[in-house]
Amino acid sequence: MGRELALITTIFKKDLVSEFRAKESVVTMVTFSVLILVLFSMAFEPSRRTVEEILPGLIWMSLIFSGILGLNRTYARERFNDCLIGILSTPIAPYQIYLGKAASNLVQLLFVEIITFPLYFIFYDLNLKGSLGILIIIMLIGSVGFILVGTFLAALTSNLRANEALLPVILFPLLMPVLLAAIEATSAVFTGLSLDQYLPWIKLILVYDLIFLVMPLLLFDYLMEVD
Amino acid sequence: MIEGINISKTYGSKNVLRDISVRIPMGEFVAVLGPNGAGKSTLLKILALISKPDSGQVIIGDQSLINTPGELKRKIGIISHSSFLYPELTAYENLQFFGRLYGMDNLEAQIIAVIKKVGLLLALNEQVYTFSRGMLQRLSIARALIHNPEVILLDEPFTGLDQHGISLLQGVLRDLKSNHKTILMVTHSFEDGMNDVDRILILNKGQIAADFPTENLLSEDLKRIYHEKVAC
Amino acid sequence: MKLIPLLKKILFGSTFVSMLTALYLVFEWVPIERQMGPVQKIFYFHVPSAWVAFLAFFVVFVASIMYLKTKAEVYDIIAGSSAQVGVVFTAIVLITGPIWGRAAWGTWWTWDPRLTTTLILWFIYLAYLIIRNSAKGNEKNYRLAAVFGIIGFIDVPIVFMAARWWRTIHPVVFEADNIGLPPSMLITLMVCLLTFTLLYFVLLLKSMKIEQVERKIQNLKSEALKAY
Numbered sequence: 001m002g003r004e005l006a007l008i009t010t011i012f013k014k015d016l017v018s019e020f021r022a023k024e025s026v027v028t029m030v031t032f033s034v035l036i037l038v039l040f041s042m043a044f045e046p047s048r049r050t051v052e053e054i055l056p057g058l059i060w061m062s063l064i065f066s067g068i069l070g071l072n073r074t075y076a077r078e079r080f081n082d083c084l085i086g087i088l089s090t091p092i093a094p095y096q097i098y099l100g101k102a103a104s105n106l107v108q109l110l111f112v113e114i115i116t117f118p119l120y121f122i123f124y125d126l127n128l129k130g131s132l133g134i135l136i137i138i139m140l141i142g143s144v145g146f147i148l149v150g151t152f153l154a155a156l157t158s159n160l161r162a163n164e165a166l167l168p169v170i171l172f173p174l175l176m177p178v179l180l181a182a183i184e185a186t187s188a189v190f191t192g193l194s195l196d197q198y199l200p201w202i203k204l205i206l207v208y209d210l211i212f213l214v215m216p217l218l219l220f221d222y223l224m225e226v227d
Numbered sequence: 228m229i230e231g232i233n234i235s236k237t238y239g240s241k242n243v244l245r246d247i248s249v250r251i252p253m254g255e256f257v258a259v260l261g262p263n264g265a266g267k268s269t270l271l272k273i274l275a276l277i278s279k280p281d282s283g284q285v286i287i288g289d290q291s292l293i294n295t296p297g298e299l300k301r302k303i304g305i306i307s308h309s310s311f312l313y314p315e316l317t318a319y320e321n322l323q324f325f326g327r328l329y330g331m332d333n334l335e336a337q338i339i340a341v342i343k344k345v346g347l348l349l350a351l352n353e354q355v356y357t358f359s360r361g362m363l364q365r366l367s368i369a370r371a372l373i374h375n376p377e378v379i380l381l382d383e384p385f386t387g388l389d390q391h392g393i394s395l396l397q398g399v400l401r402d403l404k405s406n407h408k409t410i411l412m413v414t415h416s417f418e419d420g421m422n423d424v425d426r427i428l429i430l431n432k433g434q435i436a437a438d439f440p441t442e443n444l445l446s447e448d449l450k451r452i453y454h455e456k457v458a459c
Numbered sequence: 460m461k462l463i464p465l466l467k468k469i470l471f472g473s474t475f476v477s478m479l480t481a482l483y484l485v486f487e488w489v490p491i492e493r494q495m496g497p498v499q500k501i502f503y504f505h506v507p508s509a510w511v512a513f514l515a516f517f518v519v520f521v522a523s524i525m526y527l528k529t530k531a532e533v534y535d536i537i538a539g540s541s542a543q544v545g546v547v548f549t550a551i552v553l554i555t556g557p558i559w560g561r562a563a564w565g566t567w568w569t570w571d572p573r574l575t576t577t578l579i580l581w582f583i584y585l586a587y588l589i590i591r592n593s594a595k596g597n598e599k600n601y602r603l604a605a606v607f608g609i610i611g612f613i614d615v616p617i618v619f620m621a622a623r624w625w626r627t628i629h630p631v632v633f634e635a636d637n638i639g640l641p642p643s644m645l646i647t648l649m650v651c652l653l654t655f656t657l658l659y660f661v662l663l664l665k666s667m668k669i670e671q672v673e674r675k676i677q678n679l680k681s682e683a684l685k686a687y
């Protein structure tokens with residue numbers, strides 16, 4: 001058990017170190033999501049009412065779009081110098097590669113969220129009616145769902161031609177439930193609804209997270225097979 | 228010792244390897260020659276347990292004690308024309324990463340030892356993207372040997388090396404041989420690294436066309452045999 | 460050995476008969492519905508198409524699992540062909556749905572949970588076909604498609620759950636059509652369901668045949684190239 005965890009953290013640390021050292025995707029992701037929020041703030045010239053209506057969707061869409069930039073990088077880095085073959089020649093199991101990469105992608109996405117989130121409050125003059133704690137939980141479990149599916153499907157598309165353009169096309173339809181649930185729950189917290197009115201959404205996100213944790217563990221071997 | 232028994236592999240309808248059996252006893256150094264597309268790299272990947280054959284079996288060392296694929300991979304080191312190295316990481320971090328994947332204890336001492344062997348001690352904390360092609364190849368040798376494998380598999384390791392790199396790699400191979408390592412090297416060249424080879428296999432169209440010892444074999448003879456076997 | 464061609468003939472023959480019967484029932488026999496008029500007949504195409512679409516994607520799911528288990532090419536061919544047929548029938552659902560909606564409720568599109576799920580389903584299997592086509596003839600690609608065929612199908616029930624829950628909190632403009640069907644309509648619907656199911660298998664077999672021939676041509680081509 002300890003040994004397996006050590007392998008997962010080895011992948012996790014390696015990805016984070018090379019990512020933050022190269023700075024390519026983290027910087028791009030942050031810049032991109034800030035840009036979206038500035039542009040939308042200009043496009044809609046938000047009044048208080050429209051803010052509450054569009055902001056949850058805007059937040060999640062900008063996160064998904066900037067997250068995809070990072071997901072595409074994850075395996076591009078492994079293909080360069082055939083590093084993936086190198087990894088697969090060691091005793092590590094494919095599911096450990098998957099978990100390590102998912103964890104690293106999650107940390108990068110959370111990093112983007114921590115930077116951009118305060119900016120939403122500033123640019124859109126938002127005052128939160130619900131609980132900040134619950135909002136953070138929703139952001140966290142929603143991000144987990146997105147990253148679990150995204151890390152899995154990015155491994156799939158990295159095998160294909162035109163993979164960078166392909167990832168959103170195959171990822172978005174599968175993300176629909178978690179995205180819808182996260183937007184609805186976020187929106188409920190913004191407008192200050194009581195918890196039992198949006199608890200089913202939170203449950204739905206958790207179910208989604210669980211299913212898309214289990215499925216990749218069952219199927220990731222097939223994506224890592226070398227022929 | 229490494230052995231492949233009745234290995235076949237097809238891609239779609241293309242038979243890349245047809246029922247191949249090879250056995251390399253411990254301490255033997257075998258070179259595999261063959262034209263492009265003969266299936267050399269495919270065979271190497273199957274022996275390294277990276278790729279699965281459609282049928283057949285790979286045996287590495289004494290398998291009576293341990294036989295999970297993970298444990299077996301610990302006995303193999305591969306060197307290829309790709310370096311398997313991360314440009315943003317330093318030489319040390321690259322070796323540390325792979326050492327950890329092999330689950331090694333006492334990693335730091337091992338890293339220093341192996342990096343000294345390839346003469347890169349001064350570049351230990353440099354990021355790999357600053358390395359020249361020769362340094363990269365040396366580091367990839369260190370990477371392959373970090374876990375002290377019993378069996379070393381090489382896929383055209385001399386491609387793109389300068390004279391200095393060639394003699395360094397030859398030195399490493401000689402060293403490995405004197406340590407009784409089992410070595411299988413896929414190569415294009417009739418000269419580079421051939422001095423220490425014990426046996427030559429010629430692979431053509433997915434089959435072993437010839438298998439002979441190098442003792443008393445002249446370079447001209449080798450070329451003649453090769454062209455005989457591959458031409459038809 | 461003669462059995463399979465015989466079964467095929469029986470299948471094609473019974474599809475033909477059942478198709479004629481269905482057309483007769485829909486356009487001649489079943490009375491015109493009072494409220495909606497002739498437009499209501501779209502119902503006999505819409506519902507069976509939806510059924511066939513789900514059946515087709517279930518077949519993709521099962522064949523994908525079988526392909527990963529056995530690596531037998533035929534399962535990949537079944538999965539790919541079934542997905543193509545499924546996408547066509549999903550498109551029929553998505554076209555007939557709004558026509559119905561326009562006549563029944565006065566609006567083209569509503570985010571009805573079933574229609575929403577069908578739309579997402581369509582996108583998922585379009586993505587599936589894109590994956591298949593982006594590196595044709597490569598065995599690795601069959602594997603990637605199979606993985607997506609499995610994970611895409613698993614996603615569908617969650618999509619439906621989300622869509623239904625979404626509708627319950629947003630105002631529902633139109634009531635679901637839970638009207639008990641009169642016997643004549645029920646009989647017609649049943650015959651249509653049978654016909655569409657038979658039609659699915661006919662199209663699946665044809666589509667598989669095309670794929671098999673295409674692969675054979677591809678192989679012959681590369682053999683011929685090798686001779687040079």
Ligand SMILES: Nc1ncnc2c1ncn2[C@@H]1O[C@H](COP(=O)(O)OP(=O)(O)O)[C@@H](O)[C@H]1O
Pocket residue numbers: 227238243261262263264265266267268269270
């Ligand atoms: N992943 C693959 N998919 C399809 N064909 C492949 C794949 N890898 C290798 N091949 C084919 O298998 C044959 C042998 O390849 P390889 O083992 O790389 O040859 P060599 O290393 O001897 O040049 C070639 O014809 C090549 O096109």
Ligand SMILES: [Mg+2]
Pocket residue numbers: 267268269
């Ligand atoms: Mg090769």
